[in-house]
Amino acid sequence: MEKLFTKTTALTDKPFHYCPGCTHGIIHRLVAESIEELGLKDKAIGLAPVGCAVFANEYFNVDMQTTSHGRSPAIATGIKRALPDRIVFTYQGDGDLASIGCGEVNHAAVRGEKITTIFINNAIYGMTGGQAAPTTLLGQKTTTTPYGKDGDANGYPMKVCEMLAAHEGAYYLERVALWDTAHIIKAKKAIKKAFQYQAEGKGYCLIEVLGTCPTNWGCSPLEAFEWQKENMLPMYPLGVFKDKGGEE
Amino acid sequence: MEKTVLMKGNEAIAEAAIRAGCKVYFGYPITPQNEIPEYMAANLGKAGGTFVQTESELASISMLYGAGGTGERAMTSSSSIGIALMQEGISFMAGAQVPGVIVNMNRGGPGLGGIQASQGDYFQATKGGGNGDYYTLCLAPESIQEACDLVQLLFDLAQKYRQPVMMLGDGMIGQMMEPVCIKEPEQKEYDLSWATRGWDGVSRERAIINSHYPNPDDMVIQNGILQEKYRQMEAEEVRYEEYMCEDAETIMVAWGTVARICKSAIKSLRNQGVKAGLIRPISLYPFPYAILEEYAKKDQVKRFLTVEMCAGQMVEDVIIGTKSLKPIERLNKLGMMSHTPKEIADYVIELEAAEKEGK
Ligand SMILES: Cc1ncc(C[n+]2csc(CCOP(=O)(O)OP(=O)(O)O)c2C)c(N)n1
Ligand code: SF4
Numbered sequence: 001m002e003k004l005f006t007k008t009t010a011l012t013d014k015p016f017h018y019c020p021g022c023t024h025g026i027i028h029r030l031v032a033e034s035i036e037e038l039g040l041k042d043k044a045i046g047l048a049p050v051g052c053a054v055f056a057n058e059y060f061n062v063d064m065q066t067t068s069h070g071r072s073p074a075i076a077t078g079i080k081r082a083l084p085d086r087i088v089f090t091y092q093g094d095g096d097l098a099s100i101g102c103g104e105v106n107h108a109a110v111r112g113e114k115i116t117t118i119f120i121n122n123a124i125y126g127m128t129g130g131q132a133a134p135t136t137l138l139g140q141k142t143t144t145t146p147y148g149k150d151g152d153a154n155g156y157p158m159k160v161c162e163m164l165a166a167h168e169g170a171y172y173l174e175r176v177a178l179w180d181t182a183h184i185i186k187a188k189k190a191i192k193k194a195f196q197y198q199a200e201g202k203g204y205c206l207i208e209v210l211g212t213c214p215t216n217w218g219c220s221p222l223e224a225f226e227w228q229k230e231n232m233l234p235m236y237p238l239g240v241f242k243d244k245g246g247e248e
Numbered sequence: 249m250e251k252t253v254l255m256k257g258n259e260a261i262a263e264a265a266i267r268a269g270c271k272v273y274f275g276y277p278i279t280p281q282n283e284i285p286e287y288m289a290a291n292l293g294k295a296g297g298t299f300v301q302t303e304s305e306l307a308s309i310s311m312l313y314g315a316g317g318t319g320e321r322a323m324t325s326s327s328s329i330g331i332a333l334m335q336e337g338i339s340f341m342a343g344a345q346v347p348g349v350i351v352n353m354n355r356g357g358p359g360l361g362g363i364q365a366s367q368g369d370y371f372q373a374t375k376g377g378g379n380g381d382y383y384t385l386c387l388a389p390e391s392i393q394e395a396c397d398l399v400q401l402l403f404d405l406a407q408k409y410r411q412p413v414m415m416l417g418d419g420m421i422g423q424m425m426e427p428v429c430i431k432e433p434e435q436k437e438y439d440l441s442w443a444t445r446g447w448d449g450v451s452r453e454r455a456i457i458n459s460h461y462p463n464p465d466d467m468v469i470q471n472g473i474l475q476e477k478y479r480q481m482e483a484e485e486v487r488y489e490e491y492m493c494e495d496a497e498t499i500m501v502a503w504g505t506v507a508r509i510c511k512s513a514i515k516s517l518r519n520q521g522v523k524a525g526l527i528r529p530i531s532l533y534p535f536p537y538a539i540l541e542e543y544a545k546k547d548q549v550k551r552f553l554t555v556e557m558c559a560g561q562m563v564e565d566v567i568i569g570t571k572s573l574k575p576i577e578r579l580n581k582l583g584m585m586s587h588t589p590k591e592i593a594d595y596v597i598e599l600e601a602a603e604k605e606g607k
Contacts, residue, residue, distance in 0.1 A: 043446045045318075057456050063444035065317050065457040068340050071310035074302070078314025079444070081298045082272050082322060086446050104310065107303035 010036040010044075012061045021221020023178050023211040024053055024120065030184070031091065031118055032060060034192040040199060044087045045079055047072040051093035052126040070101020073108035076115040087198055089116040095125045098134040098158050105164070105206075112169025112203035116194045119160060121175075122211035123232060130216030134158035137231055142216070161208050161241040171203030173241040177210040177233075179225050197245060210236060252429045257392045258283035258422040260430060261325075261351060261415075263291070264396035268403040269435045270349070271297045271320045274311040276304055276330060279363040280419035281353040284325040305330035309337030309350075316341060316348035316412075317457040319443030321403050325351035327419075328361065328369050331377075338412050339378030342474065343459030345442075347406035347413075350384075351399065354418045356584040365418035366583030367504065370561035373416045374533040381471055383478050385413040385485060386532040388503045392426040398530075400433050405485065407438040409477055416532060418557070420505040420586070478534075487530035488539055492518065496525030498596050499543055501566050502555040503529050506586060510555055513592035524596055529562070540569030551599065553577045557586060 010032035018024045035044050041062060048056035050069035057064035067075050072090035080088045097105050097119050108115065124142055125131040132142040132149055137157055139148040149155075161173045172194055176187035187209060194205035210232055212224035219227060255263070262284045265273070273292055275285035288299045302308040308324040315322035326334065331352045341348055354369045356362040373386045385405055389395035399415050406413045441452045461467035489507075492514055493499060500510045507528040517524040527543065529536050543549050551574055554563040560580050567576060579595050581587055 042448045045444045045446060054460060057458060061454065063447045063455045065314065065444055066344070066460045068310065068313075068336050071306065071313075071337070074307040074310035075314035075317075077300065077307075078272070078274065078311030078316070078322070079318055080314075081300055081311070082315035082318040082320040083445060103303055104307055107307065110303075111300075 008032045008036045010041050010061050011059055014058050016059065017055060018052065019215045021212065021214045021224060022052070023122070023209070026178055026184065027118060027120060027209050027211065028056070028059055030188045030191050031089070034188065034195050035062065035087070038192065038195055038199060040087045040195060043085070044089065047076055047088070047090045049090070049092045049096040051096045053091055053093065053120070054127065056091055070096045070099070071104055072096070072101065073104040073113070073115070073117065077108055077111070077113050080113060080115050084114075087116075087195065089118065089195070091118045092120065093126065094119070094121045094123065094133040094135040098160055106167070109164045109167040109170040109204045109206070112171065114198055114201060114203060116198050117206040118191065119206055119208045120211040121160065121208055121236060122213040124213050124216050126213045126216055130213075135160075137235055140231070157235050159236065161206070164206060165241040169203050170206070170242055171244045172197050172205040173208070174243070175208040175210065175236060175238050175241065177228070177238055179229065202245065250429055250431055252427050254425055255392065255428050256283055256423065256425050257395060257417070258353070259287045260392050260428045261395050261399050262287035264399050264430045265323050265349070265403070266292055266295045266297065267430055267432050268400040269321045270323045270403065272300070272315045272322045273297065274300045274302050274308040274315075274322070274324045276302045276308050276326065278327045278330045280355060280422045281325050281327050281351065283422070284351060305333040306336065309334035312348040312350070313337050313341050313344070313346055316346040317344070317444050319347075319438070319440035319445065321407075323349040323351070325353070327353045328355045328357050331369065331372065335378035338384060339380050339382065340459050341412040342378075342382035342384065343380060343470070344457045345410040346457060347410050349399065349402045349406055350412060350414045352414055352416050353422045354416060362584050363419060364584035365420045365505065365586065366558060367418065367506065367556050367561070368558040368583050369416070370532065370558065373414055374535070382474060383533050385409065385411055385481055385534075386416050387414070387487065387530055388416045388532050389421060390504055390508045390528065392421065392424070392428045395421055396428055396430050400431060404436060407436070409481060410442070411477070416504070418504055482534040485531055486534050486536045486538070488536035489528040489530060490539070491526040491528065493525035493527060493543060495548060496523050497548060497550045498522070498524040498553055498599065499549055500524065500526045500553045500555055500592070501529070501540070501562070502526065503532060503562060506555050506557055509587050509589055510592055512589035513596070516589060516593045517596055520597070522596060522600065532562070535565045535569065537565070537569035540566060541571060544570035544573035549574055550603070551575045551577055553579060553596065553599070555579045555587060555592060557581050557583050
């Protein structure tokens with residue numbers, strides 16, 4: 001019989017702990033497949049964030065470091081500067097990257113660190129129980145914006161790709177989504193390109209993936225995608241924000 | 249290459265680190281240690297290493313964690329306020345067993361304080377400092393030569409124990425100039441099978457640098473491993489100097505540059521026929537408790553005198569070491585100002601006189 005699909009060997013056999021319908025699992029697979037297909041598995045060093053993906057070190061079948069909350073881009077810098085020919089990637093949520101780690105990610109981009117960041121924007125803090133993130137939308141109810149997020153009181157939604165695009169050192173920035181097969185294929189292409197660029201020694205690459213958190217959004221996985229299209233998409237449009245490598 | 253030259257402390261320390269094989273250095277400017285990053289910026293690249301000026305000390309220590317986790321020799325340096333910011337990363341390094349060298353030039357505090365020398369960060373350096381149950385191996389030099397020797401030793405101790413290690417100096421060590429002979433130590437090879445360097449899937453287990461243990465059983469095991477390491481350091485890494493203690497009736501205890509001032513005071517006391525000596529802890533963690541107890545038990549020893557450039561922090565370890573078998577006097581300055589040898593000598597004479605009167 002012809003084998004049509006095998007799970008990538010860049011993931012371990014450990015079952016994911018994520019909630020049903022959470023997009024972390026899909027994103028893990030796309031990252032792992034990209035690493036394996038590019039032949040980078042034995043050079044890869046990954047960083048697990050503080051957030052729902054805190055166990056990523058148990059899922060990615062490569063050398064891994066767990067990190068302090070938000071510091072991954074600095075930690076990755078340390079690894080990359082010590083071993084410049086390795087492939088170093090961070091995997092970060094929007095609390096991790098956009099809030100507490102905002103300084104680290106900006107300066108990694110400013111320095112043009114040759115690392116790859118996979119940024120999961122689910123507009124909320126998942127792990128700690130649904131508090132507001134910098135990416136939380138105006139009017140969105142979270143456990144710390146129980147009456148809906150108010151810009152003047154709680155801040156306005158933060159656009160990470162747009163912000164990082166201002167930095168000369170950022171090489172490739174794209175925002176992708178996972179609603180259907182076509183979008184998943186596109187997301188995979190972007191992630192793979194971000195690793196390819198690193199392998200070629202190019203500058204800082206970040207792929208922002210619009211993720212879902214059905215648990216804390218309080219809806220079903222399918223409703224979550226519908227909510228995302230309706231509410232997140234206008235604030236966080238998909239597309240390439242920077243690609244110094246050319247074909248846009 | 250190993251010749252004696254006149255050098256500023258901070259620059260000599262940076263050169264000593266380069267010669268000890270430091271491959272990556274991360275630093276953020278802060279006085280009184282700026283010459284370390286500046287020297288690294290000018291010279292580490294030429295020696296085949298990499299210098300990064302970081303955006304903050306949070307980033308410095310995080311980079312040290314990342315680089316240390318590859319097993320490469322890595323270093324950062326800062327002063328008091330910056331070291332305070334680093335406590336998050338130092339705790340993560342301790343928990344995940346990541347080697348790395350941290351140089352701390354203690355300045356005045358709390359808060360922004362001031363740039364002159366102080367010893368007010370003794371507690372922070374020796375009792376953990378960040379969250380959790382850990383220690384940072386900490387060595388304190390009294391001269392530039394010793395600073396160079398200790399920083400080189402620290403690169404080895406970091407690898408040997410897979411530990412964050414610290415050299416605690418002060419603005420005086422950093423800023424003064426002294427003749428120094430910087431060694432070219434042989435670099436020992438360490439097992440790096442634990443390090444994240446990329447995994448071929450066969451030659452070793454997958455490497456994971458980790459301090460996250462959500463399961464209580466695992467956390468207890470991990471903390472047990474750390475504690476075992478601290479007991480080993482306490483058994484093997486205690487370092488101190490005894491100075492004119494054999495017949496001393498007054499034993500001073502002081503570390504760093506203040507200890508040097510004590511030595512001058514002791515010389516002048518000896519000239520006046522006063523039997524004073526000094527125990528100088530070189531390793532602040534692990535602290536040399538045993539030698540203090542030994543002297544505390546001697547009949548000849550009448551008192552201890554702790555001399556510190558802070559309100560008195562090390563004295564707590566002296567109390568533990570001497571088991572309070574003898575009186576412990578204190579001569580402290582609140583930092584940013586150091587004692588003069590005369591002040592110390594006069595104080596000892598006063599103590600002796602007071603005792604005679606009392607009898
Ligand atoms: C210094 C520090 N502050 C706070 C926390 C608690 N904490 C753990 S996860 C988290 C939020 C993570 O949210 P996000 O990055 O959006 O990831 P998600 O869980 O949504 O995947 C917080 C605040 C921590 N571990 N460390
Ligand atoms: S809480 Fe949200 S982000 Fe976390 S695993 Fe569940 S669905 Fe995913």
